[in-house]
Amino acid sequence: MQELRLRIQPEQAANADEVRRITARTLRVEEEEMGEVVIRKRSIDARKGVWIQLELRVYDKGEPIEEESFPTHYSDVSKAAPVHIIGFGPAGIFAALRLIELGLKPVIFERGKDVRSRRRDLAQLTREHVVNEDSNYCFGEGGAGTYSDGKLYTRSTKRGNVREVLNTFVAHGADQTIMVEAHPHIGTNKLPEIIVDMRETILKYGGEVHFDARVTDIVEESGELKSLVVNGKEVPSTYTILATGHSARDIFALFDQKNWKIEAKSFALGVRVEHPQTLIDQIQYNRKERGDALPPAAYNLVCQVDDKGVYSFCMCPGGIIAPCATAPGEIVTNGWSPSKRNNPYANSGMVVTVEPEELKALGFDGPLAGLEFQRVIEQKACEMAGGTQKAPAQRLLDFVQGKKSSNLPSCSYTPGLESVNMHELFPRMITRRLVEGFKQFDRKMKGFLTNDAVIVGPESRTSSPIRIPREKDTLDHPEIKGLYPCGEGAGFAGGIVSAAVDGRKTAEAIRVSVNS
Ligand SMILES: Cc1cc2nc3c(=O)[nH]c(=O)nc-3n(C[C@H](O)[C@H](O)[C@H](O)COP(=O)(O)OP(=O)(O)OC[C@H]3O[C@@H](n4cnc5c(N)ncnc54)[C@H](O)[C@@H]3O)c2cc1C
Numbered sequence: 266m267q268e269l270r271l272r273i274q275p276e277q278a279a280n281a282d283e284v285r286r287i288t289a290r291t292l293r294v295e296e297e298e299m300g301e302v303v304i305r306k307r308s309i310d311a312r313k314g315v316w317i318q319l320e321l322r323v324y325d326k327g328e329p330i331e332e333e334s335f336p337t338h339y340s341d342v343s344k345a346a347p348v349h350i351i352g353f354g355p356a357g358i359f360a361a362l363r364l365i366e367l368g369l370k371p372v373i374f375e376r377g378k379d380v381r382s383r384r385r386d387l388a389q390l391t392r393e394h395v396v397n398e399d400s401n402y403c404f405g406e407g408g409a410g411t412y413s414d415g416k417l418y419t420r421s422t423k424r425g426n427v428r429e430v431l432n433t434f435v436a437h438g439a440d441q442t443i444m445v446e447a448h449p450h451i452g453t454n455k456l457p458e459i460i461v462d463m464r465e466t467i468l469k470y471g472g473e474v475h476f477d478a479r480v481t482d483i484v485e486e487s488g489e490l491k492s493l494v495v496n497g498k499e500v501p502s503t504y505t506i507l508a509t510g511h512s513a514r515d516i517f518a519l520f521d522q523k524n525w526k527i528e529a530k531s532f533a534l535g536v537r538v539e540h541p542q543t544l545i546d547q548i549q550y551n552r553k554e555r556g557d558a559l560p561p562a563a564y565n566l567v568c569q570v571d572d573k574g575v576y577s578f579c580m581c582p583g584g585i586i587a588p589c590a591t592a593p594g595e596i597v598t599n600g601w602s603p604s605k606r607n608n609p610y611a612n613s614g615m616v617v618t619v620e621p622e623e624l625k626a627l628g629f630d631g632p633l634a635g636l637e638f639q640r641v642i643e644q645k646a647c648e649m650a651g652g653t654q655k656a657p658a659q660r661l662l663d664f665v666q667g668k669k670s671s672n673l674p675s676c677s678y679t680p681g682l683e684s685v686n687m688h689e690l691f692p693r694m695i696t697r698r699l700v701e702g703f704k705q706f707d708r709k710m711k712g713f714l715t716n717d718a719v720i721v722g723p724e725s726r727t728s729s730p731i732r733i734p735r736e737k738d739t740l741d742h743p744e745i746k747g748l749y750p751c752g753e754g755a756g757f758a759g760g761i762v763s764a765a766v767d768g769r770k771t772a773e774a775i776r777v778s779v780n781s
Contacts, residue, residue: 266328267292271319272310275558278317289321300324308447313548315559323546323679333444335436339361342370348775349493349505349776351480351516354408355761356752357509358460360768361467370474376479376494377405379464380457387412390588391679394654399479402589403512403726406476407460409589410761414581414601415451417443419762432766437462448563452604476652481750483507483519489771490747504775508752508768510589511729516754517636520733525744527632529624530756532730533578534642535599535616535699536687536722537586538661539676543715545582545611548710551649561606564613568705571694575702578614578727582606585723586678588654595643596656598724606642610677615722617698627692635730642723646690650683657690658682661718665700674719687720732756740774749775 269288277283284304289296306320342365350357353375361371377383383405386397403409417434419427431443434451438459443715444450451459464474475495481495483505492501509516513620520527542562546555552663561582568575579599583606589597600612624634650657656678660670669686676682678752688696705712733750735742735757742748751757758764 266322266326266330268305269321269323270314271321271440273319275309275315275317276556278307278319279558280646282298284319284321288321292323298326300326300328301330303330304445306447307445309559311549311551315552318466321359323462331596333441334721335432337433337436337465337466338363338366339470340368341471342368345370345471345502346779347372347502348772349500349502350508351493352408352508352513352602352752352754353377353406353464353474354508354510355410355764356510356750356758356768356771357408357506358463358467358768359430359433359765360470360506360508360751360772361742362463363769364775365467365470365472369770369772369776369779370469373467373472373474374478374493375406375420375474375476377401379476379478380411380461383411384457390590390654396590396593396654398592399477401591402587403510403591406464407456408510409512410764411456411460412453412587412601413456413761414584415453415456415761416460416579417449417451417762418447419760419766420570426766426769427762429769430747430762433458433765436497437466445727449607450602450604452606453601454603468514481515483745485745485748486745488744490745502747504747504749504778506749506751506768506771506775507755508734510752511726513754514591514636516642517633517731518770521633521713523703525742526734528732528734529621529634530730530732531618533576533616533618533727534634534695534723534725535575535578535614536720537600538587538615538718538720539610539612539614540713540715542583542609542611544712544715548712561611564710565613566706566709568616568702570698570701570705573698574618575698576616577704578616578724580611580613582611583608584610584612584677586612586676588656588680589680591767594647594652595640596646596650596723597643597726598656598721599726608677610660612677614727615699615720616727617695617702619695623694632731634636639725642690643725647724648675649685649690654680655683656721657681657685657687658719658721659685659687660716661703661720662716664688664712664720665703665714670716674717676719676721678721682719682721687722690722717748728759729754729756739778740771741778
């Protein structure tokens with residue numbers, strides 16, 4: 266077996282026979298002499314022309330292929346010591362699966378509903394503009410991950426951990442191509458069944474999953490965790506993983522009320538921008554027609570304005586802008602796409618980094634400052650757009666030129682749009698950076714700044730504005746032994762994979778504590 270890298274045309278890469286022919290030619294062997302050719306990694310390079318880069322394993326004739334296996338090591342934990350988990354998002358799910366591998370019993374409390382019931386609430390949110398505070402795009406089985414876009418890439422450099430997470434996704438039904446693609450993507454249509462499969466594993470091996478189970482209090486005695494209050498009932502607990510996500514505002518308020526340590530941290534806020542996908546394809550691939558050999562094009566933009574980052578966030582080719590509010594009277598946007606990415610629009614968050622010191626200057630102070638700032642913007646957006654789930658919007662060039670749009674293009678955001686001047690929604694420091702950012706992005710992607718694009722907002726839940734601190738080694742909260750802040754809500758992750766990696770890491774820390 267030998268390993269080989271190829272850089273070939275998209276049309277060639279899309280044809281397995283052609284890949285085989287080119288491989289044989291490159292290795293100077295006859296095609297018939299070669300065994301299997303297996304793609305190990307695939308990425309697109311669109312810097313000078315459009316190329317597909319493949320990393321291949323070429324086997325000798327008759328040589329058996331090393332099948333990649335996705336082993337799991339679960340055993341029955343029904344009689345083992347319980348570890349409570351608050352929140353069944355990626356952090357909670359992967360913590361639960363890892364606890365089972367380590368011989369501990371996960372008992373999960375999730376305020377939202379199971380995937381299927383949750384889907385009905387999402388439909389109601391879109392069609393009737395009714396926001397259920399326990400069941401929405403952020404809350405419910407699988408957390409914000411279930412109806413997310415399912416892009417599974419992360420800036421994490423710990424590749425081993427990331428591979429473990431991808432393995433677990435494949436073991437629960439995700440397509441094996443996620444192990445090959447440089448930018449793996451599952452798609453919103455496929456995620457729910459994978460999440461259900463993970464829940465079934467947890468139940469099968471003796472874990473417990475409780476839906477409609479909101480934790481409203483955490484009780485501590487002399488610096489040690491004592492119990493949780495779930496739906497008004499006290500549940501004794503020695504170990505609890507707190508994986509409630511960045512939208513669990515009542516949990517942050519609880520910490521603040523009890524004077525337990527939490528810290529304001531920087532986060533990012535801005536808008537979603539949506540272009541016709543064909544335009545993004547033309548800019549990125551520099552071709553009139555994308556053709557079938559290439560996927561709908563993505564982009565990743567970043568620049569500095571006033572020494573602060575302005576960047577694209579969660580870019581969804583062929584996607585949809587989704588209503589992600591978690592309470593009535595607010596507007597929150599985010600984006601997703603189906604596995605085929607076959608919607609006619611390309612959307613992305615365009616956000617500006619906001620530091621706690623800047624919020625102070627705007628009158629928002631203390632650990633909850635970022636959360637209050639988010640809330641004010643989200644509620645103002647709702648008011649400006651008429652008080653339903655319609656979102657405020659403006660054509661992109663009009664926004665940059667500071668004028669209200671006389672009409673709006675068609676858009677994937679189903680609850681509807683209201684034309685407003687988005688400069689009135691944000692403080693000047695945000696709009697200034699966004700305007701400058703869009704101008705710079707147009708220099709990187711000629712044609713990006715166009716009135717065929719629309720901005721919709723706000724994109725306010727990019728990451729947690731608060732960190733719930735934890736001890737460096739033991740990972741429990743410095744003031745409450747036995748309580749483990751985890752995942753995105755606690756400020757230790759930003760995305761599905763990093764939340765999953767953090768869930769696993771937290772489970773491992775608990776195993777060490779139980780053993781000691
Ligand atoms: C539309 C959309 C698209 C996205 N696309 C991507 C993407 O493509 N790639 C990516 O990496 N990330 C994406 N994300 C972000 C990703 O989903 C989150 O980063 C990730 O889910 C965070 O995981 P978590 O487990 O830390 O928290 P969450 O997923 O937020 O889960 C927290 C859970 O805790 C529960 N909870 C909260 N409070 C309580 C309580 N008091 N009692 C009981 N339960 C409680 C909530 O109901 C929720 O289920 C997207 C998010 C959205 C909304």
